[in-house]
Amino acid sequence: MFVEKVQDIDLNGLAAKGIKGLILDIDNTLVASHVKYADENVVKWIKNAQDFGFKACIVSNASKTRVVLFNEKLKLFAIHRASKPGTRAFLKAASHMGLNPPEIAVVGDQIFTDVYGANRAGMYSILTTPIHPEEFFLVKFKRIFERYILNLYKKTNS
Numbered sequence: 001m002f003v004e005k006v007q008d009i010d011l012n013g014l015a016a017k018g019i020k021g022l023i024l025d026i027d028n029t030l031v032a033s034h035v036k037y038a039d040e041n042v043v044k045w046i047k048n049a050q051d052f053g054f055k056a057c058i059v060s061n062a063s064k065t066r067v068v069l070f071n072e073k074l075k076l077f078a079i080h081r082a083s084k085p086g087t088r089a090f091l092k093a094a095s096h097m098g099l100n101p102p103e104i105a106v107v108g109d110q111i112f113t114d115v116y117g118a119n120r121a122g123m124y125s126i127l128t129t130p131i132h133p134e135e136f137f138l139v140k141f142k143r144i145f146e147r148y149i150l151n152l153y154k155k156t157n158s
Helices: 011-016 040-051 064-070 088-097 111-120 137-156
Strands: 021-024 055-059 077-079 104-108 124-128
Touching (some): 040 055, 055 088, 064 077, 077 088, 088 104, 111 124, 111 137
Parallel strands (some): 021 055, 021 104, 055 077, 104 124
């Protein structure tokens, strides 16, 4: 699935697909990379998803300091330095939530980490548009290839 922002995710549609858990990326998915804390929009959206019946956790390639600081308000199970697109952190999050991989949707802004990792782990993937253009050099470089893949996806799914 492709959405502009997490708030555009159809929670009814996910539930109808049998999705019961959400694995969330932080940087440029929930907030811009330079934003240290979960803002009220994020807190409200996650609470809404939980009230809807979804379990939620964070899986991020960011440092422990970054993830702990961001997660202060949310108090979710969180994995830092996840080594995405490796599957180990995704499967650990699934085990923590008590769910099987097909019951989980991974939400992230990068095809080569979030989407590819989710697919490798047997999970549903939801790609968001990056929130802010300010990114590390390597991520900017990967975006060139992501745009190509995203254009192919849009052509085949329109």
